[in-house]
Amino acid sequence: MQLDERKRLVLRAIIEDYIDSAEPVGSRTIARKYQLGVSPATIRNEMADLEEMGFIEQPHTSAGRVPSDRGYRFYVDSLMEPKRLAPRDTEVICRAYQAEAREVQAVIERTAQLLSRVTDYVALVVGPRLDTAVFRRIEVVPVKESTALITLITGNGLIQNKLVEVPEGLTTADLRAISDALNHHMVGVPLNKMSRTLIRAMSHEIVRHQLALDRILEVLEHLGRPDDGERVFLGGTTNILAQPEFRDVEKVRGLFSMLERLELVRELMADSGQGMLSVSIGEENKLPEVADCSLIKATYSINGQVVGTLGVIGPRRMHYDRVLSVVDLVVRHLNDQLSQIIGDS
Amino acid sequence: MQLDERKRLVLRAIIEDYIDSAEPVGSRTIARKYQLGVSPATIRNEMADLEEMGFIEQPHTSAGRVPSDRGYRFYVDSLMEPKRLAPRDTEVICRAYQAEAREVQAVIERTAQLLSRVTDYVALVVGPRLDTAVFRRIEVVPVKESTALITLITGNGLIQNKLVEVPEGLTTADLRAISDALNHHMVGVPLNKMSRTLIRAMSHEIVRHQLALDRILEVLEHLGRPDDGERVFLGGTTNILAQPEFRDVEKVRGLFSMLERLELVRELMADSGQGMLSVSIGEENKLPEVADCSLIKATYSINGQVVGTLGVIGPRRMHYDRVLSVVDLVVRHLNDQLSQIIGDS
DNA sequence: GTTAGCACTCTCTCCTCATGAGTGCTAACA
DNA sequence: TGTTAGCACTCATGAGGAGAGAGTGCTAAC
Numbered sequence: 001m002q003l004d005e006r007k008r009l010v011l012r013a014i015i016e017d018y019i020d021s022a023e024p025v026g027s028r029t030i031a032r033k034y035q036l037g038v039s040p041a042t043i044r045n046e047m048a049d050l051e052e053m054g055f056i057e058q059p060h061t062s063a064g065r066v067p068s069d070r071g072y073r074f075y076v077d078s079l080m081e082p083k084r085l086a087p088r089d090t091e092v093i094c095r096a097y098q099a100e101a102r103e104v105q106a107v108i109e110r111t112a113q114l115l116s117r118v119t120d121y122v123a124l125v126v127g128p129r130l131d132t133a134v135f136r137r138i139e140v141v142p143v144k145e146s147t148a149l150i151t152l153i154t155g156n157g158l159i160q161n162k163l164v165e166v167p168e169g170l171t172t173a174d175l176r177a178i179s180d181a182l183n184h185h186m187v188g189v190p191l192n193k194m195s196r197t198l199i200r201a202m203s204h205e206i207v208r209h210q211l212a213l214d215r216i217l218e219v220l221e222h223l224g225r226p227d228d229g230e231r232v233f234l235g236g237t238t239n240i241l242a243q244p245e246f247r248d249v250e251k252v253r254g255l256f257s258m259l260e261r262l263e264l265v266r267e268l269m270a271d272s273g274q275g276m277l278s279v280s281i282g283e284e285n286k287l288p289e290v291a292d293c294s295l296i297k298a299t300y301s302i303n304g305q306v307v308g309t310l311g312v313i314g315p316r317r318m319h320y321d322r323v324l325s326v327v328d329l330v331v332r333h334l335n336d337q338l339s340q341i342i343g344d345s
Numbered sequence: 346m347q348l349d350e351r352k353r354l355v356l357r358a359i360i361e362d363y364i365d366s367a368e369p370v371g372s373r374t375i376a377r378k379y380q381l382g383v384s385p386a387t388i389r390n391e392m393a394d395l396e397e398m399g400f401i402e403q404p405h406t407s408a409g410r411v412p413s414d415r416g417y418r419f420y421v422d423s424l425m426e427p428k429r430l431a432p433r434d435t436e437v438i439c440r441a442y443q444a445e446a447r448e449v450q451a452v453i454e455r456t457a458q459l460l461s462r463v464t465d466y467v468a469l470v471v472g473p474r475l476d477t478a479v480f481r482r483i484e485v486v487p488v489k490e491s492t493a494l495i496t497l498i499t500g501n502g503l504i505q506n507k508l509v510e511v512p513e514g515l516t517t518a519d520l521r522a523i524s525d526a527l528n529h530h531m532v533g534v535p536l537n538k539m540s541r542t543l544i545r546a547m548s549h550e551i552v553r554h555q556l557a558l559d560r561i562l563e564v565l566e567h568l569g570r571p572d573d574g575e576r577v578f579l580g581g582t583t584n585i586l587a588q589p590e591f592r593d594v595e596k597v598r599g600l601f602s603m604l605e606r607l608e609l610v611r612e613l614m615a616d617s618g619q620g621m622l623s624v625s626i627g628e629e630n631k632l633p634e635v636a637d638c639s640l641i642k643a644t645y646s647i648n649g650q651v652v653g654t655l656g657v658i659g660p661r662r663m664h665y666d667r668v669l670s671v672v673d674l675v676v677r678h679l680n681d682q683l684s685q686i687i688g689d690s
Numbered sequence: 691g692t693t694a695g696c697a698c699t700c701t702c703t704c705c706t707c708a709t710g711a712g713t714g715c716t717a718a719c720a
Numbered sequence: 721t722g723t724t725a726g727c728a729c730t731c732a733t734g735a736g737g738a739g740a741g742a743g744t745g746c747t748a749a750c
């Protein structure tokens with residue numbers, strides 16, 4: 001699949017023009033707008049070749065050319081130059097992370113908003129996993145007669161609250177004793193590694209409140225199961241309505257129904273190469289609902305450890321160069337801020 | 346505005362037929378489908394009268410009639426008979442509230458899902474207010490060197506977490522002492538009534554940790570401000586895409602943009618008559634974005650005290666009778682469940 | 691290898707025309 | 721006086737056709 005220089009230029013011109021205009025691109029347009037120094041007829045010959053190679057296609061005989069999935073793929077891999085972000089965008093992003101922040105969830109949520117605002121596409125952020133997170137701190141406090149609140153803080157900064165039924169008559173002091181014991185045994189243990197033996201060891205210690213402890217451990221165990229799923233934050237879902245390829249309500253419906261089903265979103269965002277930006281174009285996506293969308297995603301980390309995924313979804317005709325730069329910059333800022341919040345403990 | 350019996354029957358037939366079909370209704374249809382015992386010509390005369398009275402209108406000369414806002418209003422106020430819900434719907438709703446629940450937020454969120462699923466429209470639920478809620482329990486625990494977590498439980502069952510910067514070197518015991526003092530002074534006080542004097546009184550008590558206390562109180566004060574806004578839960582936003590009046594993406598965009606701006610949603614849901622079901626039809630809504638939608642809303646309560654608003658938004662051509670019954674039933678169940686969760690403390 | 695020229699294809703828009711649903715009016719009827 | 725049949729009229733809708741325009745592929749000349 002060798003492309004000589006001129007073919008590359010033509011293909012690139014077609015793709016970039018189509019990305020901007022959403023209209024099939026003709027040989028004449030290319031010759032006029034992009035100074036290749038050759039006539040439309042020459043361009044036409046090149047286009048015929050490019051079509052034969054599968055990089056572009058024709059909606060119908062008398063229309064211009066439109067990039068195919070394969071064309072976009074080649075563009076992203078070999079033609080595109082990394083886009084220098086406009087100073088305004090850089091500034092918006094930097095500023096968003098200048099504000100001091102303490103809460104991981106809030107930072108992540110804001111990131112979804114930011115991504116969608118800067119790119120004008122739909123942003124998806126899958127929150128930190130709970131099941132592999134480690135205990136950092138746990139506290140049990142009474143709420144009313146026979147209900148207590150478990151507050152759990154994980155190593156990656158998530159805060160979880162769960163109410164639990166406990167035997168009547170437990171005092172604040174009792175619950176604090178339980179909290180202390182839990183903290184003593186569990187800090188540093190991943191939620192999904194909360195083994196039975198660990199639990200039994202602890203039961204010995206707090207014989208008096210066996211029943212309450214059982215209940216609490218049950219709740220914690222439940223939290224550690226992976227099926228619960230990480231939180232998903234969406235941003236700018238309405239942006240997609242401005243795209244001409246979504247002028248048809250049925251298409252919008254397809255995409256939105258998928259976005260509403262969080263397990264599908266998680267699946268879509270699941271396998272991201274560590275630390276790398278990943279691009280999936282059209283049919284490359286496994287989910288049929290996004291077969292005419294493109295998705296750019298990346299992982300984000302706390303202190304170098306991957307904790308979640310974020311991405312931008314838009315029409316196949318996406319400003320790949322720009323979005324890639326935006327996602328890259330956002331991830332870097334997000335990583336910094338999260339790591340700073342958590343500290344290196 | 347007296348309508349004789351036959352006019353009422355005709356108007357009702359027109360409205361109900363239009364609600365089902367979304368097509369302008371002709372005299373012939375009425376005569377055929379609804380056994381009024383008169384000819385289309387007679388119906389036509391009645392229709393002309395109804396049009397003159399402003400209850401129905403004609404999209405164009407040779408089309409059937411379509412209800413006007415005023416027509417719907419009259420229908421809702423005087424024509425409609427309360428709909429007995431289908432056993433299936435009743436069952437779905439009851440079952441949804443049979444599961445035991447402990448967390449107020451979760452119940453409310455599920456309610457939004459339920460409402461949209463049963464009605465096939467969009468559900469809006471505005472969560473309990475924070476600013477007028479009373480302290481029920483507060484706990485401060487250390488997270489890392491100089492950060493502590495405030496966990497606040499309010500009388501209406503909301504759980505709030507806030508991280509706060511505290512001086513280094515505070516032990517768990519120190520923070521517990523502060524928690525105890527806070528609980529001692531604040532339980533039962535509404536968040537927005539947290540007066541300066543109260544705070545000062547407390548400061549005396551905990552002279553040792555003045556600075557930490559200040560920080561904590563600052564955060565709490567912030568929580569008590571009304572501008573923060575109650576949480577908003579949406580359900581079934583994609584349902585609206587199935588409605589023929591939203592086949593135009595621009596209309597969808599208008600509505601969705603509004604739903605994305607939570608302050609607008611709160612405004613829309615704001616003034617609900619206490620305990621009553623309220624219906625706003627088309628232009629009766631203040632927000633122009635929903636000028637061709639109808640909104641049915643109601644307040645929900647804990648132990649008889651109103652804490653929030655919920656509602657269903659759909660096209661003007663809405664199944665008012667059904668939705669009213671659904672909302673009514675859901676509110677009753679929701680009230681029960683919330684009150685039960687909170688207890689009568 | 692490049693280009694000008696040209697015939698060809700196909701979409702898109704605009705127009706016209708027929709169709710049919712639905713009306714309002716009038717006159718006859720009970 | 722209310723009801724109805726009949727009829728002329730209106731207007732949206734859809735089908736069919738002509739013309740314009742964009743863009744192509746091919747051929748022949750450069």
